[in-house]
């Protein structure tokens with residue numbers, strides 16, 4: 165695919181370590197508007213840690229983050245939200261004791277007259293977006309601890325897409341979803357892409373990667389193995405990169 | 418179509434298979450835990466009542482006089498318990514509230530007895546206001562400092578406030594070398610209750626009618642809110658029932674406090690001061706609601722709104738439910754923790770106003786062991802020590818239960834040892850029942 169203009173996101177030479185472990189080791193990736201970049205790798209490769217540097221959950225030890233070519237400091241989740249970066253965490257990051265609407269609007273409540281949270285408006289908005297994502301969802305007035313894994317995941321997805329993100333980070337968004345719900349998320353990703361969002365998608369299912377992603381970046385042991393155009397490779401090539409940690413011969417420059 | 422749907426499915430999910438009681442509870446959305454607490458309270462009162470009639474041979478526990486005193490004694494613990502709910506919901510604890518109360522009392526004693534009269538003159542009406550503000554400010558600053566140690570220095574709240582328990586109590590004694598400051602400013606003393614520190618029969622009716630109007634307004638506006646968004650409505654009969662129940666309880670409370678007359682000595686003194694001749698059969702002047710009780714009610718309402726309707730309250734719950742998720746949602750959890758402890762300190766300061774005013778003096782020992790009763794009140798009221806769950810009304814209810822035991826047992830002649838045994842047992846039992854309840858609710 166042809167790349168023009170400045171990328172939406174550039175993460176340059178990012179490193180972060182925990183104790184002695186280099187969880188992310190000089191990794192550079194980028195993302196253009198209207199593009200889905202898959203992030204792949206074995207368990208513990210450092211995918212979640214890398215995107216958490218972008219979402220503000222962690223602070224990188226070294227490296228630069230550029231949004232639209234401008235270097236930005238992202239030191240906490242609020243900074244990331246201010247840059248219209250929305251994240252679906254692998255752990256979902258839901259407050260179990262609150263209902264779906266309170267979770268969806270957590271940190272960004274709709275405030276009505278008198279400065280009170282407008283719960284009914286929030287619930288109405290939640291019903292609207294859930295109707296798009298998971299029409300079978302009914303449990304609006306119970307804490308999310310009472311929801312199934314897939315229902316919880318729907319809430320986390322709804323939260324990320326509700327606020328008009330420009331940059332969307334999805335860490336295994338369909339891990340707990342049934343086939344129908346997964347299909348709806350795939351359609352959602354296609355639609356958001358058409359709207360010009362940039363999406364980082366962490367995904368283990370090669371099928372989904374081949375179907376949804378434009379490019380794929382593969383990590384192993386905290387390091388970047390390489391980034392490939394999905395159109396130019398087969399699923400076996402990508403599997404080879406994940407397992408062997410080497411770019412396929414016909415692409416290695 | 419939507420019309421009929423709203424009528425046929427009142428609560429969105431089918432009611433089939435529920436007995437009449439369960440259906441009733443579901444329709445009215447009455448908290449079954451609240452019912453349990455009300456039942457426990459009636460049981461305690463009833464027990465004391467029967468015991469005092471049959472064993473002690475006196476008029477019984479449930480009298481306007483006892484209930485009025487109980488309401489006043491509940492205020493101080495109740496005010497602090499509302500703050501403790503927030504602290505415990507966010508998975509912290511505050512062991513220092515009793516000592517903060519004592520320290521604030523001493524500071525306020527010094528301010529109103531030794532400092533302000535020199536500048537404003539004895540009995541100046543500004544004295545009580547300045548004193549109360551100073552007391553609450555001192556409490557809030559101490560709370561903020563402890564909150565800072567907990568949130569920004571990472572010291573566990575148990576340790577910080579355990580240290581605070583000793584430090585502030587010690588400071589309270591150091592300030593005045595253990596002496597008692599007495600009496601306090603006469604206007605200030607009204608904040609603690611007593612015959613003059615109550616709003617009287619007419620005042621109580623005004624308060625009661627305002628409360629009824631508030632209850633009805635809340636039910637109506639709640640219905641209107643749900644209608645605008647097309648959510649399922651509570652059946653109308655359930656709202657009417659809740660309205661009647663709420664108003665009935667308020668009016669009952671007014672009748673009780675108005676049924677407790679001033680003692681004869683006070684009536685005579687009052688009559689003399691106002692040049693009234695007391696008729697030979699005596700004069701019936703009602704106490705009405707005591708000022709500290711009204712303070713508690715106001716605090717309860719404000720704290721309920723704060724916890725359930727504002728962003729701040731939502732963040733309190735979010736932090737308790739999942740601190741990591743709260744932080745990832747952009748909530749400044751440290752700043753929140755600092756604010757929560759500061760609020761707790763402020764309420765301890767307010768409680769100190771009530772307690773020292775009631776005692777008409779300030780001593781360094783004021784509020785000793787209060788932290789335990791406050792925590793017990795919150796926990797009995799359904800606040801979970803695991804965090805994330807709790808209500809203000811529950812904590813006030815819990816304070817009432819604790820205080821009922823505290824007041825009732827000496828009344829029927831239980832000695833101090835037995836009292837402690839009972840209070841301790843009730844605490845453990847209440848929490849155990851709560852755990853069973855939660856397990857079943859799941």
Ligand SMILES: Nc1ncnc2c1ncn2[C@@H]1O[C@H](COP(=O)(O)OP(=O)(O)OP(=O)(O)O)[C@@H](O)[C@H]1O
Nearest residue numbers: 182185187205206207208209210211212213214254
């Ligand atoms: N908070 C932390 N403290 C210590 N070590 C961590 C922390 N977070 C991640 N790590 C370590 O960093 C490495 C990368 O973890 P990460 O969660 O990024 O993997 P991942 O690629 O997302 O794996 P998975 O596919 O299982 O989600 C792992 O070795 C992990 O143990």
Ligand SMILES: [Mg+2]
Nearest residue numbers: 211212213254
């Ligand atoms: Mg991961």
